[in-house]
Amino acid sequence: MAIERVAVLGSGSWGTAFAKVIADSGPEVVLWARRQEVASEVTETRVNSGYLPGISLPANLTATSDPAKALDGADAVVLAVPSQTLRVNLSAWKELLPPDATLVSLSKGVELGTLKRMSEVIREVAGVDESQVAVVSGPNLAKEIAVEQPTATVIACTDHDRAVDLQHACSNSYFRPYTNTDVVGCELGGACKNVIALACGMAAGMGYGDNTMASIITRGLAETARLGAALGADPLTFAGLAGLGDLVATCASPLSRNRSFGERLGRGDTLAQAQEAAHGQVAEGVKSCSSIRELANAHGVDMPITEGVHQVCHDGLSVRDLGAALLGRDRKHERQ
Ligand SMILES: NC(=O)C1=CN([C@@H]2O[C@H](COP(=O)(O)OP(=O)(O)OC[C@H]3O[C@@H](n4cnc5c(N)ncnc54)[C@H](O)[C@@H]3O)[C@@H](O)[C@H]2O)C=CC1
Numbered sequence: 001m002a003i004e005r006v007a008v009l010g011s012g013s014w015g016t017a018f019a020k021v022i023a024d025s026g027p028e029v030v031l032w033a034r035r036q037e038v039a040s041e042v043t044e045t046r047v048n049s050g051y052l053p054g055i056s057l058p059a060n061l062t063a064t065s066d067p068a069k070a071l072d073g074a075d076a077v078v079l080a081v082p083s084q085t086l087r088v089n090l091s092a093w094k095e096l097l098p099p100d101a102t103l104v105s106l107s108k109g110v111e112l113g114t115l116k117r118m119s120e121v122i123r124e125v126a127g128v129d130e131s132q133v134a135v136v137s138g139p140n141l142a143k144e145i146a147v148e149q150p151t152a153t154v155i156a157c158t159d160h161d162r163a164v165d166l167q168h169a170c171s172n173s174y175f176r177p178y179t180n181t182d183v184v185g186c187e188l189g190g191a192c193k194n195v196i197a198l199a200c201g202m203a204a205g206m207g208y209g210d211n212t213m214a215s216i217i218t219r220g221l222a223e224t225a226r227l228g229a230a231l232g233a234d235p236l237t238f239a240g241l242a243g244l245g246d247l248v249a250t251c252a253s254p255l256s257r258n259r260s261f262g263e264r265l266g267r268g269d270t271l272a273q274a275q276e277a278a279h280g281q282v283a284e285g286v287k288s289c290s291s292i293r294e295l296a297n298a299h300g301v302d303m304p305i306t307e308g309v310h311q312v313c314h315d316g317l318s319v320r321d322l323g324a325a326l327l328g329r330d331r332k333h334e335r336q
């Protein structure tokens, strides 16, 4: 089914940038903003100055703070709110969802408490089959995409035809989506890389260079793939855009909120200081390190970097002691 009208719910950096991607690809887009002043600014000036200053949004993108208006007649509903608020947000919108619309998750996290991936939360709250839920994940730093720097991504859905419809709706001269049916692998790649980026940031904040960075990235990918194997993901997904691609972009980029957050901790900031410096923008890994750690423990999977990031963020471990703990672990074979 051709996608002609899309609702994007959440007008932060990625919600706004992805709304632009879709509008630049053809469909009409209505962006929902929590605050009326953001919706008015986007509609009247075509700019979301709080999240994407200086970016001019296309004419086929309008905004509203009324979810009913955003959702009316939508062929696809894109969910672009933080992982830990998705359940509450979607519960409020549930009755307004058009019955056959594709529900698309942009959020990269694992829910605290339930340990569910975002597509699982969506299926549960909206009461839909897994074939109706898609995930977008890849090396997609919003600020680069907003200025139309080329990138690729993955649209994961168990229903290949639905993924292809969405692929058509968000393909343009700077954005190239690939399809994949491995929803589990794509979501885990997106959630886990935020935690690994926190660790890379911590190392950078300590003054360490590229060898340390490459070691954390590579061993971070190894522990992500171990979790994926335990949860039924396709191992090859982790070598793709939603795995290695996103991991490298996030761990290396000063634009990443997760990496920047970790860097502050590595320089000696407290969690509260790093949170304040984020100016309300979400660094998903700070919460997901705990849910991913719990998920790994429940499945008997060893994730030492994730464990260490959790201890730094929530158990008072110093970044220096984290480094020592990781280096002091039992020696092992690379494939273990
Ligand atoms: N920014 C990026 O480059 C990318 C972000 N993502 C993911 O997209 C998701 C959204 O991230 P961003 O747009 O970047 O975050 P953001 O921090 O830029 O914006 C978050 C948005 O959610 C809204 N929000 C916050 N709490 C809310 C609540 N309780 N109810 C409803 N809305 C609430 C905020 O008002 C804001 O509009 C995250 O899971 C993130 O990991 C994925 C790819 C790229």
Ligand SMILES: O=C(CO)COP(=O)(O)O
Pocket: 108, 138, 139, 140, 141, 142, 194, 197, 246, 249, 250, 255, 256, 257, 258, 259, 282, 283, 284
């Ligand atoms: O997911 C992202 C890039 O793909 C954005 O990462 P941050 O949330 O760390 O900014």
